[in-house]
Amino acid sequence: DWTADIFVENTVRGLQAKLGDDKVVMGLSGGVDSSVAATLIHQAIGKNLYCIFVDNGLLRKNEFEQVLESYEGMGLNVKGVDAKEEFYEALKGLTDPEDKRKAIGRVFIETFDRESHKIKDVKWLGQGTIYPDVIESVSVNGPSVTIKSHHNVGGLPEKMNLKVVEPLNLLFKDEVRNVGRALEISNNILGRHPFPGPGLGIRILGDITAEKVRILQEVDDIFISGLKEANLYDQVWQAGAMLLPVQSVGVMGDERTYEQVVALRAVASLDGMTADWVHLPYEFLAEVSNKIINKVRGVNRVVYDISSKPPATIEWE
Numbered sequence: 001d002w003t004a005d006i007f008v009e010n011t012v013r014g015l016q017a018k019l020g021d022d023k024v025v026m027g028l029s030g031g032v033d034s035s036v037a038a039t040l041i042h043q044a045i046g047k048n049l050y051c052i053f054v055d056n057g058l059l060r061k062n063e064f065e066q067v068l069e070s071y072e073g074m075g076l077n078v079k080g081v082d083a084k085e086e087f088y089e090a091l092k093g094l095t096d097p098e099d100k101r102k103a104i105g106r107v108f109i110e111t112f113d114r115e116s117h118k119i120k121d122v123k124w125l126g127q128g129t130i131y132p133d134v135i136e137s138v139s140v141n142g143p144s145v146t147i148k149s150h151h152n153v154g155g156l157p158e159k160m161n162l163k164v165v166e167p168l169n170l171l172f173k174d175e176v177r178n179v180g181r182a183l184e185i186s187n188n189i190l191g192r193h194p195f196p197g198p199g200l201g202i203r204i205l206g207d208i209t210a211e212k213v214r215i216l217q218e219v220d221d222i223f224i225s226g227l228k229e230a231n232l233y234d235q236v237w238q239a240g241a242m243l244l245p246v247q248s249v250g251v252m253g254d255e256r257t258y259e260q261v262v263a264l265r266a267v268a269s270l271d272g273m274t275a276d277w278v279h280l281p282y283e284f285l286a287e288v289s290n291k292i293i294n295k296v297r298g299v300n301r302v303v304y305d306i307s308s309k310p311p312a313t314i315e316w317e
């Protein structure tokens, strides 16, 4: 029978045999998979694991600081790299979702590559790839169709001439969480909703500016904190906000306003392949909507996405 404890024991032993005194570099995202993979490798080889956490300027509000602190608290050898300006520069004027994904993926690889070269004699690239990623990267990005280019699989090792170590590549998400629990990783990391690699970059429809990121971070923070406070966060598989490329008329005091619209989305799902919109309580939606419109300058209208996947996708881009 498979148990998380035995998996940890065997995997750590296997990694020690495979890696010996070699150095491993790994990008962390704050997500469950990379955090669990890094913790396993760290248990096996300690400080020979070099972790890199890139701030792409498209993370949730305060996410970079908080996640970096958690990683340090776990004893990981981690370096935070602020590359916000490079990402914004590369994204300037881009509006097509796939162009934005490619630009974000490219700058990530450049940043990661540059940082890795500062580590002497690194031989391996650690990755948090799980089994569904392996399947999806084959079926979604097949020879004839590319639905969306997920940039968390592939690309890096070829360019960097590194061998790949992927301790989770035979596990499903719930097994990864169990392994994380066996490793005593905090629920603050294990219980997190999935968050796309390109982050807010694909939740700001159209072109991206630092100001739009600031607006969406505030909106998203009110929504996500609200879900946590109302004990709804754990009942939702994934939630977030989209900044729409439209302005709408509103009224504030005696003034007519003409400002941005945001859409809130919360879905129930098992694996992201299909999803239903969550019937959040009206009172909750009313409260969050009021708070957003009152507190976030530049937003005067909030809508709730009631589409399921398929035919709609979870993200809007």
Ligand code: XMP
Binding pocket: 101, 148, 149, 150, 151, 152, 194, 195, 196, 197, 198, 238, 272, 273, 309, 312, 313, 314, 315, 316, 317
């Ligand atoms: P969709 O929008 O395709 O999303 O229904 C399914 C799941 O995948 C995530 N997603 C991405 N993750 N890079 C990622 O790492 C991407 O480009 C990307 N696009 C979508 C999405 O957040 C959801 O969990």
